[in-house]
Amino acid sequence: MKLQIIAAAVAIGVALNAAGETPVYLDTTKPLEERVNDALGRMTTEEKVAIIHAQSKFSSAGVPRLGIPELWCTDGPHGIRPEVFWDEWDQAGWTNDSCTAFPALTCLAATWNTEMAQLYGKSIGEEARYREKDVLLGPGVNIYRTPLNGRNFEYMGEDPYLASAMVVPYIKGVQANGVATCVKHYALNNQEQRRHTTDVDLSDRALYEIYLPAFKAAVMDGGTWSIMSSYNLYKGRHVCQNQRLLKEILRDEWGFDGVVISDWGGVHNTEQVIDGGLDLEFGSWTNGLSEGMKNAYDSYYMAYPYLKLISEGKVDTKELDKKAANVLRLIFRTAMNPEKPFGSLNSPEHLAAARQIAGEGIVLLKNEGNLLPLKLDGKKKIAVVGENAIKMMTVGGGSSSLKARREVSPLEGLKHRAGDGVEIVYARGYVGDPVAQQDGMKVQDISDNRSAEEMLAEAVAAAKDADYVVFVGGLNKAPHQDCEDADREGLGLPYGQDRLIEELAKVNKNLVVVNISGNAVAMPWIKSVPAVVQGWFIGSEAGNAIADVLAGDVNPSGKLPFTFPVKLEDVGAHARGEYPGNKDALAASKEWGDTIPEYYNEDIFVGYRWADKEKTTPLFPFGHGLSYTSFEYGKPSADKKSLTADDTITFTVNVRNTGDREGQEIVQLYVTDKKSSLPRPVKELKGFKKVKLAPGEEKQVSITIGRDALSYFDDNKHEWIAEPGKFEAIIGASSRDIKGIVPFELK
Ligand code: GLC
Numbered sequence: 001m002k003l004q005i006i007a008a009a010v011a012i013g014v015a016l017n018a019a020g021e022t023p024v025y026l027d028t029t030k031p032l033e034e035r036v037n038d039a040l041g042r043m044t045t046e047e048k049v050a051i052i053h054a055q056s057k058f059s060s061a062g063v064p065r066l067g068i069p070e071l072w073c074t075d076g077p078h079g080i081r082p083e084v085f086w087d088e089w090d091q092a093g094w095t096n097d098s099c100t101a102f103p104a105l106t107c108l109a110a111t112w113n114t115e116m117a118q119l120y121g122k123s124i125g126e127e128a129r130y131r132e133k134d135v136l137l138g139p140g141v142n143i144y145r146t147p148l149n150g151r152n153f154e155y156m157g158e159d160p161y162l163a164s165a166m167v168v169p170y171i172k173g174v175q176a177n178g179v180a181t182c183v184k185h186y187a188l189n190n191q192e193q194r195r196h197t198t199d200v201d202l203s204d205r206a207l208y209e210i211y212l213p214a215f216k217a218a219v220m221d222g223g224t225w226s227i228m229s230s231y232n233l234y235k236g237r238h239v240c241q242n243q244r245l246l247k248e249i250l251r252d253e254w255g256f257d258g259v260v261i262s263d264w265g266g267v268h269n270t271e272q273v274i275d276g277g278l279d280l281e282f283g284s285w286t287n288g289l290s291e292g293m294k295n296a297y298d299s300y301y302m303a304y305p306y307l308k309l310i311s312e313g314k315v316d317t318k319e320l321d322k323k324a325a326n327v328l329r330l331i332f333r334t335a336m337n338p339e340k341p342f343g344s345l346n347s348p349e350h351l352a353a354a355r356q357i358a359g360e361g362i363v364l365l366k367n368e369g370n371l372l373p374l375k376l377d378g379k380k381k382i383a384v385v386g387e388n389a390i391k392m393m394t395v396g397g398g399s400s401s402l403k404a405r406r407e408v409s410p411l412e413g414l415k416h417r418a419g420d421g422v423e424i425v426y427a428r429g430y431v432g433d434p435v436a437q438q439d440g441m442k443v444q445d446i447s448d449n450r451s452a453e454e455m456l457a458e459a460v461a462a463a464k465d466a467d468y469v470v471f472v473g474g475l476n477k478a479p480h481q482d483c484e485d486a487d488r489e490g491l492g493l494p495y496g497q498d499r500l501i502e503e504l505a506k507v508n509k510n511l512v513v514v515n516i517s518g519n520a521v522a523m524p525w526i527k528s529v530p531a532v533v534q535g536w537f538i539g540s541e542a543g544n545a546i547a548d549v550l551a552g553d554v555n556p557s558g559k560l561p562f563t564f565p566v567k568l569e570d571v572g573a574h575a576r577g578e579y580p581g582n583k584d585a586l587a588a589s590k591e592w593g594d595t596i597p598e599y600y601n602e603d604i605f606v607g608y609r610w611a612d613k614e615k616t617t618p619l620f621p622f623g624h625g626l627s628y629t630s631f632e633y634g635k636p637s638a639d640k641k642s643l644t645a646d647d648t649i650t651f652t653v654n655v656r657n658t659g660d661r662e663g664q665e666i667v668q669l670y671v672t673d674k675k676s677s678l679p680r681p682v683k684e685l686k687g688f689k690k691v692k693l694a695p696g697e698e699k700q701v702s703i704t705i706g707r708d709a710l711s712y713f714d715d716n717k718h719e720w721i722a723e724p725g726k727f728e729a730i731i732g733a734s735s736r737d738i739k740g741i742v743p744f745e746l747k
Contacts, residue, residue: 023038023042024038025038025039025042025066025068025328025332026067028338032329032332032333033329035328035332036325036328036329036332037325039063039066039068039328040321040324040325040328042066043063043066043324045307045310045317045320046307047063047065047066048317048320048321048323048324049302049303049306049307049310049320050063050303051063051068051071051324051327051328051331052279052280052281052302052320052323052324052327053280053281053282053284053297053300053301053302053303054280054281054282054283054284054297054300055070055297056086056087056297057084057085057086057087057088057089057283058072058073058074058084058282059071059072059073060073060280060282060327062331062335068328068331068336069331069335069336070335071134071135071280071327071330071331071334071335072132072133072134072135072335073133073134073135073136073137073182073261073282074128074131074133074135074136074137075137075138075399075400076136076137076138076154076399076400076401076402077104077105077136077137077138077139077140077154077400078101078102078103078104078105078124078138078154078394078400078402078537078539079099079100079101079102079124079127079394079400079402079404079539080097080099080124080127080128080131080133080136080402081399081401081402081403082094082097082098082099082402082403082439082441083097084439087294087295089439089440090439090440090441091403091439091440091441097131097403098346098403098404098405099127099131099345099346099402099403099404099405100123100124100127100345100346100347100350100351100354100404100405100539100540101354101394101402101404101407101539101540102120102123102124102350102353102354102357102539102540103354103357103358103361103536103537103538103539103545104153104154104400104518104536104537104538104539105138105139105140105153105154105155105156106152106153106154106155106156106157106361106518106536106537106561106562107357107358107361107362107536107537107538107558108120108156108166108170108357108361109155109156109157109162109163109166109361109561110157110361110362110363110534110536110558110559110560110561110625111357111360111361111557111558111690112162112166112558112559112561112666112688112690113360113690114165114166114168114169115169116356116357116360116361117166117167117168117169117170117173118169118170118172118173119173119353119356119357120170120173120353120357121169121170121171121172121173121174121175121176121181122173122174122176122177123173123349123350123353123354124136124173124174125173125174125175125176125177125179125343126177126341126343126344126345126347126350127343127344127345127346127350128174128177128179128343129177129178129179129340129341129342129343130342130343130344130345131343131345133179134179134180134330134331134334134335135179135180135181135182135225135226135261135330135334136174136179136180136181136182137182137184137228137261137399138154138181138182138183138184138400139154139156139167139170139171139181139183139184140154140155140156140183140184140185141155141156141163141164141167141183141184141214141215141218142155142184142185142187142188142189142190142211142230143155143157143158143159143160143163143190143210143211143214143606144157144158144190144561144562144606144607145158145190145191145572145573145577145579145600145606146190146191146487146571146573146574146577146579147488147491147519147520147521147562147565147568147571148191148487148488148489148490148491148519148568148579148580149190149191149192149487149488149519150191150192150193150398150479150480150481150482150483150484150485150486150487150488151192151398151482151483151484152482152518152519152562153397153400153482153517153518153519153536153537154400154518156214156561157560157561157562157607157622158561158562158563158606158607158608158622159561159562159607159608159622159684159685160209160210160211160212160213160214161213161684161685161686161687162561162685162688163213163214163217163561164213164214164216164217164218164221165217165688167183167214167217167218167222168217168218168221168222170222171183171218171222171223171224172222172223175223175224175225176341177340177341177343178333178334178337178339178340178341179334179340180224180225180226180258180259180330180333180334181218181222181224181225181226182224182226182227182228182261183215183218183219183222183224183226183227183228184227184228184230184263185228185229185230185231185263186215186227186228186229186230186239186245186250186260187207187211187212187215187230187234187239187245188200188202188207188211188230188232188234188239189230189231189232189239190211190573191487191579191580192483192484192485192486192487193486193487193580193581194580194581194592194596195230195231195232195485196231196232196265196266196593197232197233197592197593197594197595197596198232198233198580198581198595198596198597198598199232199233199234199235199236199595199596199597199598200232200233200234200235200598200599200600201234201235201597201598201599201600202599202600202603203600203603203604203715204713204715204718205603205604205678205712205713205714205715206600206603206604206606208713208715208720209604209712209713210604210606212249215227216254219250219254219255219256219258220254220255224258225258225259225330225333225334226258226259226260226261226280226330227250227256227258227259227260227261228260228261228262228263229242229245229246229260229261229262229263229266229278230263230266231263231265231266233595237272237276238266238267238268238269238272239266240262240263240266240267240268240273240276240278240281241267241268241269241272241273241276241277241278242276242277243275243276243277245277246260246276246277246278247276247277250277251277257326257329258326258329258330259279259280259326259327259329259330260277260278260279260280260326261279261280261282262278262280262281262282262283262284263282263283264282264283264399265283265284265285266283267281267284267300267301267302268301269301270301270302270305270306270309271309273301273302274302274306274309274315274319274320275319278302278323279322279323279326279327280323280327281300281301281302281303284296284300284301286299286300286301302323306320346405351406351540351541354538354539354540354541354545355541355544355545355548357538358536358538358539358541358542358545358546359545359548359549359554359556360557360558360664361536361538361558362533362534362535362536362538362545362546362549362554362556362558363533363534363556363558363559363560363624363625364531364533364549364556364558364625364626364627364628365532365533365534365560365564365620365624365625365626366526366529366530366531366532366626367530367531367626367628368530368531369530370628371468371510371512371530371531372512372531372533372549372550372552372628373549373550373551373552373628374468374470374512374550374551374552376417376418376419376422376551377419377421378421379421379422379423380418380421380422380423380467380468381422381423381424381425381465381466381467381468382414382418382422382423382424382425382466382467382468382469382470383425383426383427383459383462383463383466383468383469383470383508384410384411384414384424384425384426384427384469384470384472385426385427385428385429385459385462385463385469385470385471385472385500385504386428386429386430386471386472386473386497386514387428387429387430387431387432387433387446387472387473387476387495388410388432388472388473388474388476388514388516389409389410389411389414389426389470389472390409390410390411390426390428390446391409391432391433391436391444391446391476392407392409392436392443392444393407393476393477393516393537393539393542394407394537394539394540395436395437395438395443395444395477396433396436396437396438396476396477396478396483397438397477397482397483397484397537398477398483398484398485399484400484401438401439401477403441403443404539404540405540406540407539407540407542408540408541408542408543408544409542409543410470410472410514410516410535410542410543410546410547411424411426411472411543412543413542413543413544413545413546413547414470414543414546414547414550416543416544416547417544417547417548417550417551417553418551425462425466426462427455427458427459427461427462427463428448428455428458428459429455429456429458429459429471429473429497429500430452430455430456430473430495430496430497430500431447431448431450431452431455431495432476432478432494432495433476433477433478433481434446434447434448435447436477452496456496456499456500456503459500459503459504460503460504460507463504463507463508463511464507464508466508466510467510468508468510468511468512469504469508469510469511469512470512470514470550471500471501471504471511471512471513471514472514472516472535472546473493473495473497473500473501473513473514473515473516474493474497474514474515474516474517474521474535475488475493475494475516475517475518475519475521476516477537481494482517482518482519482537487580488519490568491520491521491522491565491567491568492521492522492524493521493522498522498524498525501513501525501528501529502525502528505525505528505529506528509530510530511528511529511530511531512529512530512531512532512533512550513525513529513531513532513533514532514533514535514546514550515532515533515534515535516535516536516537517534517536517537518536518537520562520563520564520565520619521564522566522567522619523564523619526619533546533549533550533556534558534560552628555627555628555629555661555662555663555664556625556626556627556628557625557627557663557664557665557666557690558625559623559624559625559666559668559734560620560621560622560623560624560625560734561622562607562622563607563608563611563618563620563621563622564618564619564620564621565611565616565618565619566616566617566618566619570610570611570614570616570618571610572602572605572606572607572609572610573600573602573606575602575610575614576601576602576605577598577599577600577601577602578598578599578600578601579598580596580598581596581597581598582596582597582598582599585597604680604681605681607622608621608622608623608735609681609682609684612681612682612683612735613681613682618736621734621735621736621737622685622734622735623666623668623685623732623733623734623735623736623737624734624735624736624737625666625734627659627663627664627665628659628661628663629657629658629659629660629661629662629663629693629695630657630658630659631655631656631657631658631659631663631665631693631733632655632656632658633653633654633655633667633731633733633739633740634653634654634655634656635653635740636651636652636653636729636731636739636740636741636742637651637652637653637742638650638651638652638729638742638744639652640744641744641745642744642745642746642747643744643745643746643747644746644747645707645722645724645746645747646707647706647707648704648705648706649704649705649706649729649744650702650703650704651669651687651702651703651704651705651729651731651742652700652701652702653667653700653701653731653739653740654698654699654700654701655667655691655693655698655699655701656693656696656697656698656699657693657694657695657696657697657698658696659695660695661695662692662693662694662695663692663693664690664691664692664693665690665691665693665733666688666689666690666733667688667689667690667691667701667703667731667733668685668687668688668731668732668733668734668735669685669686669687669688669703669705669729669730669731669732670683670684670685670686670729670730670732670735671683671684671686671705671709671710671727671728671729671730672727672728672730673710673712673723673725673727674725674726674727674728675725675726676712676723676725677714677721677723678712678714680712683730683735685735686705686709687703687704687705687709688703689701689702689703705729707722707746708720708722710722710723710727710746722746723746724745724746724747725745725746726743726744726745727743727744727745727746728741728742728743728744729741729742729744
């Protein structure tokens with residue numbers, strides 16, 4: 001009976017069309033919801049089921065009969081992934097799909113500059129649009145809970161306020177191109193080890209105060225059109241089928257009207273996924289058909305098995321209509337968006353954006369005796385040492401891997417920048433990961449069969465009589481480094497780099513270490529090295545951006561978006577938090593597929609919140625970053641001594657550039673709740689401003705906060721509470737470099 005009615009409705013729809021009227025769903029002057037409902041009303045059940053799961057590795061079906069196009073997704077957060085075969089991860093070998101590789105998102109976060117986030121989103125959105133992609137599978141905003149997480153380089157650090165502030169402009173920049181962001185991986189995917197089977201549990205305080213805010217900002221302030229549900233479990237249920245996260249919080253509390261897209265292979269059960277809140281299923285290793293059967297799209301959990309339950313009358317189509325409506329809305333916002341621009345690819349503007357963002361994100365960690373910037377005038381010899389001076393970093397690391405149109409290496413960048421009188425010699429120093437490859441494509445082979453001793457000796461010899469030694473090392477994109485699907489096995493640098501750095505320091509005091517990584521690393525040699533730069537993974541313009549900073553053409557202004565601990569025991573997840581999972585369960589585990597519970601016992605005390613609580617001294621604190629100039633802060637003040645919960649309060653501080661060159665300073669505002677009913681961190685970041693100052697220039701910096709900045713989440717009452725009492729505003733150049741404290745009271 002129902003099918004006849006639907007068939008009749010379809011016939012009428014076609015008839016109207018024949019009469020020359022534009023059907024509502026195609027009429028862009030009509031409100032979006034009217035168009036969605038009109039399209040839904042014209043679709044058969046089969047057509048609705050067809051659009052809620054993948055039809056290929058990165059696409060889902062449209063409705064050909066109605067002229068509704070299919071949806072094309074693409075990785076990743078740092079650039080547009082090369083085309084792969086229809087049903088494979090391997091690259092298809094196209095010749096028109098190279099891209100601009102933008103800096104990794106830890107570098108973007110390190111700029112603390114929301115204008116850079118907007119520029120980033122606009123630029124990468126233009127590349128996605130030009131490549132006819134509808135959904136960009138990024139950005140990632142999972143909180144940096146442990147420095148061992150293989151994918152931290154794709155995320156925005158340890159602080160929910162900073163990640164929230166930086167993700168919103170990125171989303172708006174991308175979506176202005178008619179391309180959806182797909183903010184990931186929602187939620188609690190804070191490690192790569194056993195990422196499909198780790199069952200995370202934690203207090204609602206930690207969930208709401210630390211792990212959800214960046215996703216909430218992405219939905220409520222950024223207006224992201226889609227969100228990716230993560231692989232892990234939460235309280236015993238896979239997130240891709242988890243009503244609490246995907247319905248109660250995402251839809252009911254935040255009013256999300258976009259599409260929840262599963263991570264690739266994150267769905268495990270038809271019954272659970274129907275009511276679980278997922279809208280679009282990708283990458284499933286289909287059940288009952290042996291893992292990963294080719295072209296098994298009709299067997300996806302939300303494909304034939306779902307249709308079968310409907311036709312047997314076991315489930316109704318209420319949930320199906322919701323899912324299909326959400327997907328239609330996404331298609332109308334992207335593939336069928338008549339206003340979207342045409343984008344651009346590999347443009348000079350995009351390379352310039354990549355270089356500018358990198359230049360603003362590189363962090364000068366140490367600069368004893370102002371060794372930097374390098375004096376490149378006159379006759380000089382620079383010894384460049386380290387594999388990362390020549391190694392491609394845009395390849396590998398998992399799904400964020402790219403086919404960059406170009407990637408300037410640090411060695412190339414330094415050679416290009418150095419003046420005629422400067423001799424640059426290179427010594428590899430060690431062999432780490434000699435082959436850069438991904439998805440079936442080997443793109444760089446820098447194999448070197450010499451012994452470690454021989455390579456160390458060569459590097460030390462090169463360093464002996466050089467004016468400067470620039471060591472470019474750190475991590476890379478190989479498994480168990482900064483890479484998806486595996487975590488690092490320790491905080492230390494791999495491949496014997498520590499010993500090499502010590503040996504270099506013995507023969508030349510003018511040693512600069514450039515650490516290329518997306519994670520904190522231990523630096524046992526820190527006292528022997530006068531200058532250290534955090535270089536991040538910074539994409540196509542890496543070498544130029546690093547040379548810009550080392551040569552002083554760019555005055556570094558980045559600050560750390562996460563803590564560099566001295567040792568792992570100084571990190572909450574390791575000291576208290578059960579990482580990488582419950583010890584007994586791990587010991588008892590026989591199969592890689594066993595579910596491993598992990599309770600986040602460190603709770604809200606993540607990153608500097610833990611360091612403050614434990615009173616440990618980090619190697620480099622959250623928010624730390626130096627400049628080639630110096631800044632002086634005046635005494636901070638407030639525009640009022642007390643406020644009510646509906647008020648705001650503004651803190652002002654004068655900052656002066658006391659050096660001889662232009663620079664940018666990031667003024668940070670932390671809030672301390674002097675007395676609270678529930679335990680709170682010593683202080684929490686609640687505001688920041690990046691200001692550019694000419695030599696001698698002074699500017700007044702003001703930061704305004706309201707009740708949100710004073711509230712904590714009471715997980716007994718399930719609400720945010722701004723508790724009257726005494727507070728302090730702490731103005732800092734980092735979380736530990738405090739410039740002034742302003743007491744105030746909440747009435
Ligand atoms: C991967 C990643 C996800 C990526 C997706 C498609 O497993 O977890 O970030 O977007 O699959 O490649």
